[in-house]
Amino acid sequence: MNGSGLAPETRTHLIRSCERIVGPEGVISAPDELRVYECDALTFYHRVMPDLVVLPTSTQQVADVVRLCREAGVPFLPRGAGTGLSGGATPDAGGVMIVLTRMNRILDIDVPSRLATVEAGFINLWLTNAVKRHGLFYAPDPASQQACSIGGNVAENAGGPHCLKYGVTTNHVLGATVVLPDGEVRQLGGKIQDRPGYDLLGVFVGSEGTLGICTEVTVRLLPQPEAVKTLLAVFRTIEEASNAVSGIIARGIIPVAMEMLDREIIKAVEANVKAGYPLDAGAVLLIELDGPRAEIEAEAVGVEATCREHGCIELRVARTDEERALLWKGRKEAAGSVGRITHHYYLQDAVVPRSKLPKILREIGEIGGRYGLIIANVFHAGDGNIHPLICFDLTTPGDLDRAIAAGSEIMKRCIEAGGSVSGEHGIGHEKRDYLPLMYSPADLAAMLRVRAVFDPAGLCNPGKIFPADRPEGHGDRNLQSPAMTAVSDR
Amino acid sequence: MPVATSLTDGLHAIVGADGVFTGPALAEYRLGPATPHAVVFPRDESEVSRLLRLAWEEGLAVVPWGSGGHQSLGYPPSRYDLALNLRRLNRVLEYEPADMTATAQAGIRLADLQRHLESGRQFLPLDPPLASQATLGGILGGNLSGPLRCRYGTARDLVLGIRVAHADGTITKGGAKVVKNVTGYDITKLYLGSHGTLGVILEATFRVYPRPPAEQAWWLSTPELEAAHALAIRILGSHLAPSRVELLDGPAGRACGSPAQGPALFVSIAGVPEAIRAQANDLARMAGEFGSVTTEDPAAPRTWAGLSDFPWLNAERNGKGHGAIWRGGVLPSDCARGMRAIHEASSEWADTAMAASVAHGIVRGTFRAETPEALARSLAASREVLAALGGFLVVLDAPAPVRAQVDVWGPPLDGVGVMQRLKAAFDAKGILNPGRFVGGI
Numbered sequence: 001m002n003g004s005g006l007a008p009e010t011r012t013h014l015i016r017s018c019e020r021i022v023g024p025e026g027v028i029s030a031p032d033e034l035r036v037y038e039c040d041a042l043t044f045y046h047r048v049m050p051d052l053v054v055l056p057t058s059t060q061q062v063a064d065v066v067r068l069c070r071e072a073g074v075p076f077l078p079r080g081a082g083t084g085l086s087g088g089a090t091p092d093a094g095g096v097m098i099v100l101t102r103m104n105r106i107l108d109i110d111v112p113s114r115l116a117t118v119e120a121g122f123i124n125l126w127l128t129n130a131v132k133r134h135g136l137f138y139a140p141d142p143a144s145q146q147a148c149s150i151g152g153n154v155a156e157n158a159g160g161p162h163c164l165k166y167g168v169t170t171n172h173v174l175g176a177t178v179v180l181p182d183g184e185v186r187q188l189g190g191k192i193q194d195r196p197g198y199d200l201l202g203v204f205v206g207s208e209g210t211l212g213i214c215t216e217v218t219v220r221l222l223p224q225p226e227a228v229k230t231l232l233a234v235f236r237t238i239e240e241a242s243n244a245v246s247g248i249i250a251r252g253i254i255p256v257a258m259e260m261l262d263r264e265i266i267k268a269v270e271a272n273v274k275a276g277y278p279l280d281a282g283a284v285l286l287i288e289l290d291g292p293r294a295e296i297e298a299e300a301v302g303v304e305a306t307c308r309e310h311g312c313i314e315l316r317v318a319r320t321d322e323e324r325a326l327l328w329k330g331r332k333e334a335a336g337s338v339g340r341i342t343h344h345y346y347l348q349d350a351v352v353p354r355s356k357l358p359k360i361l362r363e364i365g366e367i368g369g370r371y372g373l374i375i376a377n378v379f380h381a382g383d384g385n386i387h388p389l390i391c392f393d394l395t396t397p398g399d400l401d402r403a404i405a406a407g408s409e410i411m412k413r414c415i416e417a418g419g420s421v422s423g424e425h426g427i428g429h430e431k432r433d434y435l436p437l438m439y440s441p442a443d444l445a446a447m448l449r450v451r452a453v454f455d456p457a458g459l460c461n462p463g464k465i466f467p468a469d470r471p472e473g474h475g476d477r478n479l480q481s482p483a484m485t486a487v488s489d490r
Numbered sequence: 491m492p493v494a495t496s497l498t499d500g501l502h503a504i505v506g507a508d509g510v511f512t513g514p515a516l517a518e519y520r521l522g523p524a525t526p527h528a529v530v531f532p533r534d535e536s537e538v539s540r541l542l543r544l545a546w547e548e549g550l551a552v553v554p555w556g557s558g559g560h561q562s563l564g565y566p567p568s569r570y571d572l573a574l575n576l577r578r579l580n581r582v583l584e585y586e587p588a589d590m591t592a593t594a595q596a597g598i599r600l601a602d603l604q605r606h607l608e609s610g611r612q613f614l615p616l617d618p619p620l621a622s623q624a625t626l627g628g629i630l631g632g633n634l635s636g637p638l639r640c641r642y643g644t645a646r647d648l649v650l651g652i653r654v655a656h657a658d659g660t661i662t663k664g665g666a667k668v669v670k671n672v673t674g675y676d677i678t679k680l681y682l683g684s685h686g687t688l689g690v691i692l693e694a695t696f697r698v699y700p701r702p703p704a705e706q707a708w709w710l711s712t713p714e715l716e717a718a719h720a721l722a723i724r725i726l727g728s729h730l731a732p733s734r735v736e737l738l739d740g741p742a743g744r745a746c747g748s749p750a751q752g753p754a755l756f757v758s759i760a761g762v763p764e765a766i767r768a769q770a771n772d773l774a775r776m777a778g779e780f781g782s783v784t785t786e787d788p789a790a791p792r793t794w795a796g797l798s799d800f801p802w803l804n805a806e807r808n809g810k811g812h813g814a815i816w817r818g819g820v821l822p823s824d825c826a827r828g829m830r831a832i833h834e835a836s837s838e839w840a841d842t843a844m845a846a847s848v849a850h851g852i853v854r855g856t857f858r859a860e861t862p863e864a865l866a867r868s869l870a871a872s873r874e875v876l877a878a879l880g881g882f883l884v885v886l887d888a889p890a891p892v893r894a895q896v897d898v899w900g901p902p903l904d905g906v907g908v909m910q911r912l913k914a915a916f917d918a919k920g921i922l923n924p925g926r927f928v929g930g931i
Contacts, residue, residue, distance in 0.1 A: 112823035157672045187904045192819045198909045202679025226729030246588045252700030295765035351668040353589040383670045423670035443662045447675045449915040
């Protein structure tokens with residue numbers, strides 16, 4: 001679908017002008033080539049082709065393209081590697097897509113201050129590879145880290161398995177060069193911390209490309225830990241495994257990762273990659289500790305004891321890097337293995353307080369039963385960040401609708417449990433109608449005021465995050481009315 | 491100034507007669523030349539909302555107030571009608587040790603909050619200056635931090651969600667009560683460090699951490715500041731996991747309990763005792779490489795508090811008559827260079843004491859001088875040398891004649907126009923702490 005309704009002469013004008021800005025090789029306008037950009041990694045939900053794709057190579061080019069769009073009144077949106085899972089990097093209705101993959105250089109690595117500055121299209125994993133020889137690493141490690149870009153990570157405030165201890169993208173980004181929706185280039189934050197002023201960088205991270213386009217990012221690097229210890233604990237039930245997670249935290253231990261795989265995922269993983277998980281297990285809990293050697297040796301004793309207290313039937317400890325890689329292999333291949341048990345799946349993302357994990361997992365099981373769908377679970381248990389994979393078959397009439405309805409029920413249950421409808425995938429296009437379940441109209445109006453300050457014309461990635469029935473940039477209209485003084489639900 | 495009866499009546503109707511102070515009690519709420527007409531003590535968020543609604547309708551300027559310990563920060567308000575004292579909003583609302591999260595009201599004192607979290611053997615790892623009196627709302631509004639940020643980060647890393655009363659009394663929330671959350675804008679970040687200019691923080695949900703089973707600290711002294719700094723960079727790039735790494739010049743070291751006369755590095759390490767022992771050995775070996783003398787600190791908790799409070803409380807008070815305290819930022823690798831440059835730039839006019847949290851490149855210090863002019867010159871010259879390193883300097887407290895000569899926030903930074911538009915969008919009538927923040931916000 002090509003939905004913007006751009007007049008042909010406007011489109012031609014934009015193509016010519018973009019070619020002048022970035023060179024002809026940096027503009028894609030042929031329909032068969034544009035098809036590559038009709039969706040991100042949310043593939044079945046929302047497909048819309050951009051009117052054209054521009055691949056700039058500098059901040060100045062991005063600013064020039066943005067100004068061009070603004071003058072023409074044409075919507076535009078940024079895109080990194082297109083690995084996002086909520087449709088945030090798919091146009092709402094055509095427009096110009098600004099793809100940052102050609103901006104993929106390291107600009108600076110400052111070893112003594114442990115900082116790196118890279119262009120937005122730089123791939124997440126490249127960064128850790130580039131600084132390894134200095135004994136450093138970049139902590140956020142989303143599952144797509146071999147492909148996803150740092151700029152996309154900033155847009156989605158990406159997480160990953162290891163953020164239980166280290167935090168998510170927002171905790172590691174210190175500065176960004178940003179092209180605002182009016183085409184102005186601004187430096188938000190920077191290498192030097194605590195400059196006085198509002199934390200514009202803080203609100204920019206996780207704004208899903210709706211407040212501007214970041215072109216350069218400065219991140220904090222961490223020293224590699226002295227030692228890493230990876231344990232795999234097998235449980236009869238997911239309930240016992242969840243209780244073990246809470247037990248470990250209650251002991252004052254914060255592993256660097258605690259990842260859980262349920263029975264369905266274990267089946268799929270074993271059929272695919274043979275990670276050596278026992279097929280009769282109800283849940284597998286992967287626990288990783290890192291830090292000073294003596295610290296994690298002491299913690300490992302506590303972790304083992306806690307797992308056994310909660311009915312763990314088997315405990316393996318990786319003794320070598322190869323063994324560690326094997327224990328992780330099943331986790332890393334989990335989503336990719338689900339093809340062994342289903343034709344299609346809808347990957348969800350939500351968060352509950354850690355202590356509510358057993359309850360929400362029980363409810364997900366019930367929901368799956370009611371809709372006649374298998375729901376497999378692989379998730380960041382330490383954070384309470386669940387990833388139900390709702391299995392369905394696109395060729396079975398009504399199956400997709402049932403999967404979406406089941407996903408919607410899961411979202412509602414997570415909110416009831418005091419949680420959130422997205423831990424790391426973002427709202428994008430997919431979940432914009434869920435946002436009012438978490439936030440009152442006044443809460444959303446405050447966010448829309450921020451949007452209106454950054455993007456008064458509403459041209460920067462429109463149709464994302466906020467519910468479709470709310471006209472963009474008109475939050476103030478509601479906010480000033482007496483009705484908005486109502487206290488939002490706690 | 492007598493308070494208009496109708497306003498007093500309006501305030502009494504909201505918070506009761508015992509919730510409004512006027513008269514001599516207002517002296518301690520004075521900011522620069524301005525004294526408010528009244529100070530109000532709401533009991534809950536709905537009273538805060540109604541007070542703000544009244545202020546909004548009447549166009550009254552409101553200064554949110556916690557313990558008042560850091561009110562010297564910023565410009566004096568351009569208008570000042572009401573001080574909004576939040577100390578009666580002082581409850582812990584939720585605490586779930588297994589989730590490592592807690593929710594508390596803004597007026598709670600950090601010390602009381604920490605006592606509450608003791609029940610779960612956890613704590614909120616924030617150690618701002620004047621922590622014994624500081625309130626949660628004040629700490630978040632000022633984004634205050636201390637040496638512990640080396641390990642745990644700042645409020646922006648710890649706060650998960652927030653409830654705020656806006657200028658018109660509307661109450662909204664941002665974030666959630668879970669540790670990971672990407673739902674709409676992370677608007678919570680805007681309020682942290684906004685000095686009450688965008689909204690009044692009512693409550694916050696934050697991550698808490700387990701209290702480490704043990705902690706030990708050392709003074710590592712070297713003849714030259716540069717060697718101590720190089721040692722700090724070495725430690726921070728190593729596998730050691732220190733809680734605090736503070737670089738102090740001689741006067742700051744002496745004020746904070748260093749056994750040496752000259753520059754020193756203060757390092758603390760927390761964890762299980764066997765891990766501390768192992769790291770202590772590595773630390774001593776590294777220190778040896780830099781020719782440093784290592785002394786274990788015997789009075790650790792008291793020393794920690796002293797370092798957090800420096801230079802607010804324990805900088806040397808004797809000597810010259812006028813004092814100012816300040817805070818600046820440089821690259822972590824530039825801490826020693828910045829401190830030496832400040833010393834050289836100011837020594838002609840003032841006595842100096844300085845400390846740096848090396849991991850984040852935050853330098854703080856004090857000047858004492860014979861005259862306000864000398865103080866102002868010291869601050870201006872120091873700001874200039876930090877700017878040459880790409881850094882900045884903010885004046886935290888100084889006498890009025892100094893403030894008249896030196897802009898406490900310094901030159902405007904990139905994005906100040908966006909900030910001014912945000913202020914206008916959130917507080918169109920300019921009633922929240924008007925005129926106190928950067929760019930006249």
